[in-house]
Amino acid sequence: MKDIVVIGAGKIGSAIARLLTDCGDYRVTVADHSREQLDRIEAHPALSTAVVNIEDSADLEQLLAGKFAVLSAAPFHLTIRIAEAAARMNVHYLDLTEDVESTRKVKALAEKANVALIPQCGLAPGFISIVGHDLASHFEKIDSIRMRVGALPQYPSNALNYNLTWSTDGLINEYIQPCEAIVEGELIEVPALEEREEFSLDGVTYEAFNTSGGLGTLCETLKGKVRTLNYRTIRYPGHVAIIKALLNDLGLRHRPEVLKDIFENALPATMQDVVVIFVTVSGYNNGRLVQETYANKVYSAKVAGAMLSAIQITTAAGICTVLDLLAEGAIPTKGFVRQEEISLDKFLANRFGRYYAPETRAPARAA
Template sequence: MTQILLLGAGKIGAMIAELLSLSGDYEVTVGDHDLVGLNRMNVNSAVRLLQLDVTDKAALADAMAGKYAVLSACPYHLTPYIARAAKAAGVHYFDLTEDVESTRLVKELAKDSATAFVPQCGLAPGFISIVAYDLAKKFEKLHNVHMRVGALPKYPSNALMYNLTWSTDGLINEYCNPCEAVVDGVLREVPPLEEKEHFSLDGVDYEAFNTSGGLGTLCETLEGKVNNLNYRTVRYPGHCDIMRMLIRDLRLGERRGVLKDMFEYALPVTYQDVVLIFVTVSGYRQGRFLQETYAHKVYAKDLYGQIWSAIQITTASGICTMLDLLRLGKLPQKGFVRQEDCDFRDFIANRFGANYARPEDAMVVTGQKQEKVA
């Protein structure tokens, strides 16, 4: 059994622990300072609970001793403590952060590391980059890469047309921080909550606008190879204008703690959600200007006798797949590992990645055999 330290016993951590511990290949120690969160975890013979303050260097080192990998499902501001401890302990490192500065720190730590550092393993950043890069590789010359992702309530019922499905800190971070993009061939920063667009999918109207962090390392990977590359968050129409009023007109972007309190007081959590993934890539192949699109919706569903939200399933499946592929030798075994270093076919064929599979991906899922590396 592969020994894993999972830090963070929140909504995503609970799903990660469930997927890994019930796979038959992993034993998971779940660490969190919050006893209430720990006590909500589903416990089985492959799950151990540990009250742990990750800012306690000695305690964190003890928790990592003998582990194959550490998975962080903690808020992004705790990344420095966990990533540095992982390097010191010589264990593989994975996280879910969308925070650009945190990822830069992880990349720096990975430079001379004997173990793998694999940040941004969720939905966006994460799976969205794997999809986009897979489509991009099909073109001899790229033109545009457009990536759109939304985690939305299935039954919106308020003016924001939104419920909490994800980390509130992460949500505010995405709405307030500068965004990376390639514009007319030049890598640059663009403001969040701007460049709003409207589109329809399956008869439902949506809006999309700039948010921070969703591109992961793809700007760096495709810089000089693409004319325009951008990532935008998908919401129901009207959401962006209200957020701009709160963050800019009322200046709550300067008082993020107040904004967090408002969200968590007024917006209920929902497990009845849908994750929308929409990627469009255009370019040239054999002299012809072509476009390819990936579109998929993932819904909340019953797994292991319990309802899990779509954002729990997609985010947890992303990090569990990357861990599993590293263990199977299908990812670089040391240094900084980008999401686009993962082959789309390997991801979808994986037992955890199969949670993302569309009907047309069925042959990929069933047609590849995976064997554990000796």
């Protein structure tokens, strides 16, 4: 059994711990600054907990000593601190961050590391890059890659058509920070919340718009090889107009703590969610312009004896799959590892990656 540290005892961290302890191949220590949060995690013979101040380097290094890997489910602003400690202690590092600047710093750290540093192992960034890169490999010449992902309530009941499903800090960060894209072959930054579009899937209409971080390192990997590459977050129609009013008209982009308080006290969380994944790639084969699309919906379900939301399942399954592949030596075990280096077939064949397999779809919501 391999010893693993999971940092963060929230919804995602607890889901990761549940998957890893249930499989029987990992001993897991869940660390958090809050004893109250740790006490909410269901007991398991292969699980222990630790109250740790992540900002205390000595505490963090003591926690990591002798471990195989550390998986960060902590807020994005703690990413670098954890990655630095992992590199110092020769412990493999995996995270879920969508923050572009944090990933750049992790990449720089990896240049001298003796272990693997693997950021962005969740859904988007993460699985979405694996899908996009795999579809792109089917073409002699790639023209465009359009990647769309959303974690949505199955039954929206407010003006935003939205319920909280994951980190509020991460949500606000992706709504505010600039977004990478490739436009006419050039890698550029585009503003968040812009370039709104609509599409339908299974009879349901969605909107999609620019948000930060979802592409991971794919822009850098495919620069010079594709004419158009972009990522947009999926919501139900009407969402982005209200968000833009809050951020721009009311100036809450400069007061994210106020926006966080509003979201967390006005938007209820829900376990009845759906993750929508929609990737379209077009390119040339035998001189003809052709297109391939990957479309999938993942719903909340009972996993390892507990009901988990769709975003918990997809995010936790993503990072657990990468950990498994790392433990097997199926991906590089040293340096910076990009998500798009991972084979889609290997990912989906993995015991955790199988949670992404298309299942019988729930009925479309009422109009």
